[in-house]
Amino acid sequence: MSDINFTCPICRKILKDEGKCLVCENSHSFDKAKQGYTHLLPVNKMHSKIPGDNALMVNARRDFLNKGYYGIFAEALCEIVKKYSKSITNPIILDCGSGEGYYTGKMKECLPESNIFGFDISKFAVKAAAGKYKNISFAVASVFSIPFPDESADVLTNIFSPLCEKEFLRVLKKGGYFIFAVPGERHLYEMKEVLYASPYENE
Template identity: 35%
Template sequence: MTSTLPYTSTLYRCPLCQEPLTPEHSEPKQISYRCVNRHHFDVAKEGYLNLLPVQHKNSKQPGDSKAMLQQRRQFLESGAYQPLVSALAEQLQHLAPVRMLDSGCGEGYYSAQLKAALPATEFAGMDISKSAIQLAAKRYPDIAFCVASAKALPYGDQQFDGMLVLCAPFELAEVKRCLRPSGYLMLVTAAPEHLLQFKQAIYKEVRLHSDAVQALAGFKHLQRQHCRFMLQHLGANAYLSLLDMTPLGWKLPPEQKQQLCQSLTQLQADFYIDSYQYGS
């Protein structure tokens, strides 16, 4: 049996011609999407759409690998980043978006946590990694997931009144197109001392992340929240999972990574949550 997406009527547009996509039953229990130019896309058995044309791929299998995704899921589901989840949920509960997009959603952890905190909000998630979206859709069937590129979002104009971009690339013109007037963008970035102990062990000279607020044309910056917490006594396996979630994991051979993570007793997590309003 092929899953259906949780809501579908006006959300998507064709990635090939940009016309609206309409759901239809091509077979019993099988949902497809078709545009007026007869481009069609089937809902996968896990319950997601693949709206990433080959010309939008930057490699054969773009995005995070299966191994990296499993490491990320294992780490996040330990609850180590719960302070960040709680901070995001609190802000969104005040904004009360009707429909929210998690752009660059990975395996869907944050989408699902925020959906649980805002049950009345419709959530969609997209990522360029097919493996990530397969994991997300299978685990969280009440969220509309699709494979796509942030450079060409596969959604109709003004479909969302809230958008989350958490440590992921984004295309400002596409964010503007898909947000409704006065819609909100929540941008999560690494603050200066994020994963500082990893960097101190890897680099002779540590470069801290910038603390500058990004000026986004067409958006008013509403507030910045500094979400800073210590990851203490997680154990070598958890620290190793976190290290392998980041490009820092590529800097060391396996035995040195293991030694580093076994020696750690604490690790700094440091994020900025910047909230913007479109058209203000």
């Protein structure tokens, strides 16, 4: 295992795992929650009191994904990640906007030797992810201020999540891979037709 870990949201130094908390060399300390994740979103970066998906949304999506409807998509994602990391020993994979960890967990299953990290702005999502996937490090954090060292990730994944190009370029190793999944033009269009007065296609 490498020494790679999340970075301190205050001074950006790498955090060291001290068991019950993560600590940087400037003694900023972040307690781990019972499920093992860490809250690395500075209060002044929180634009709402409870940012991201709420507990109901997280539970609904988890129930849906666990039924396997997107299993074929997860398999395709794993194949791509495997292909691009096969020549790397213990690749470092960072799943940005990892939600309740469905895809993060699948990637760890297919690449057990990898160091996988995931983060999401929703504390409810991260709580669910960390409770279920114990061999992955999760944090509550924002894509606009990623708590990860410069040029440290071999593979970055972003599955249906917001994008911050500047931050993604910063944390990705030179020659690393960025895997970005976006909804197609008519994604869930049939549902939109039912729910919206004027359904629209995605850009």
